[in-house]
Amino acid sequence: MCLEARCSILILRDMKTVYDISVTLGEESIDFPGDTPFSREQIFAPTGDGGYALSSLCLSAHSGTHLDAPSHFLPEGKNLDDFAVRDFILPAQVITIRNSFSIEPAELRQHSFARGHALLFKTGNSMSGRCASGVFYKNYVYMTAEGADFCIERKVPLVGIDYITIEKYGDTHFPVHKRLLSKDILILEGLDLRSVSDGVYKLICLPLKIKNTEASPVRAVLLTE
Numbered sequence: 001m002c003l004e005a006r007c008s009i010l011i012l013r014d015m016k017t018v019y020d021i022s023v024t025l026g027e028e029s030i031d032f033p034g035d036t037p038f039s040r041e042q043i044f045a046p047t048g049d050g051g052y053a054l055s056s057l058c059l060s061a062h063s064g065t066h067l068d069a070p071s072h073f074l075p076e077g078k079n080l081d082d083f084a085v086r087d088f089i090l091p092a093q094v095i096t097i098r099n100s101f102s103i104e105p106a107e108l109r110q111h112s113f114a115r116g117h118a119l120l121f122k123t124g125n126s127m128s129g130r131c132a133s134g135v136f137y138k139n140y141v142y143m144t145a146e147g148a149d150f151c152i153e154r155k156v157p158l159v160g161i162d163y164i165t166i167e168k169y170g171d172t173h174f175p176v177h178k179r180l181l182s183k184d185i186l187i188l189e190g191l192d193l194r195s196v197s198d199g200v201y202k203l204i205c206l207p208l209k210i211k212n213t214e215a216s217p218v219r220a221v222l223l224t225e
Contacts, residue, residue: 019201019222021120021191022065028132029064029190030164036060061215062164065190067207070181072214073174077181080207080216087186090157092118092203092222094196100124102168103143103161105150118158118203119151120222122193131162132192142168145175152183158203160188160220188220196222 023029031037036059044054062068067088070077095111097103103121113119123141125131130140140163151159159166159180166187167176180187188205202223207216 017224019196019224020219021193021196021222022218022220023132023190023192025059025064025217028134028192030131030134030136031060032062032164033136035062038063059217061210061213061217062189064217065188065192065205065220066215066217067205068177068181068187068189068215069213070184071212072187073177073181077214078184079212079214081209081211081213083186085206087157088206088218089202089204090118091116091200092120092158092160093200094120094122094193094198094222096198097121097123097141100141102141103147105146108147108150113154113156114200115155116157117200118160118188119156120160120188120191120193120203121162122196122198123162125162126191126193129194131190131194136164138169140169142166143176144168145179148176148179151185152179156185158186158188158205160191160203160205162191162193164190188218191220199224 025038026040029038038059041056043056044052046053069080071079093113099107125141130137143166166189167174205218205220207218210216
């Protein structure tokens with residue numbers, strides 16, 4: 001085992017608490033209108049005479065808790081596999097947003113951020129349970145273009161939100177996605193932050209290892225030391 005791998009194992013063993021901030025596919029996950037809904041079909045099942053279980057999955061690259069890469073909106077943007085694995089393991093700060101409509105710079109300026117930390121926004125989507133309801137609602141807390149500009153100015157590497165999309169519903173110009181992704185800022189959508197308090201954590205959100213993809217479902221967790 002290489003030294004880097006041994007160090008990673010030691011770091012994980014030293015973590016005291018693990019928070020699963022992912023939604024359960026097919027139960028809690030929300031399908032964005034027009035996207036491929038998640039489904040699982042059992043092909044084979046074990047019997048008393050032997051055999052084995054085998055399932056097939058049908059889902060979108062944007063199903064459930066997932067990461068968006070720049071190529072989601074930018075023709076020449078990076079795919080997820082253009083990022084290093086370490087880009088999906090980083091310190092993250094959870095911030096509660098009190099505004100019941102949107103994430104705005106005025107509220108963000110009330111907080112201090114460490115350079116290089118991801119920002120995960122705990123909004124009314126989590127507090128209401130809407131984030132894991134399994135139902136798409138048009139009214140949810142979203143990020144404004146100005147909020148995205150704030151994150152860009154602070155050189156945030158990753159932005160996360162507790163809903164299936166960070167964008168305001170019906171805005172077909174997608175200003176938040178385009179602003180963030182044009183600066184190679186990853187977008188983590190579909191989080192469930194109901195059990196997490198504000199503070200700094202270690203975020204792990206590893207996408208599936210897929211070639212040339214603009215997005216991927218992830219199992220996102222937060223670790224405390």
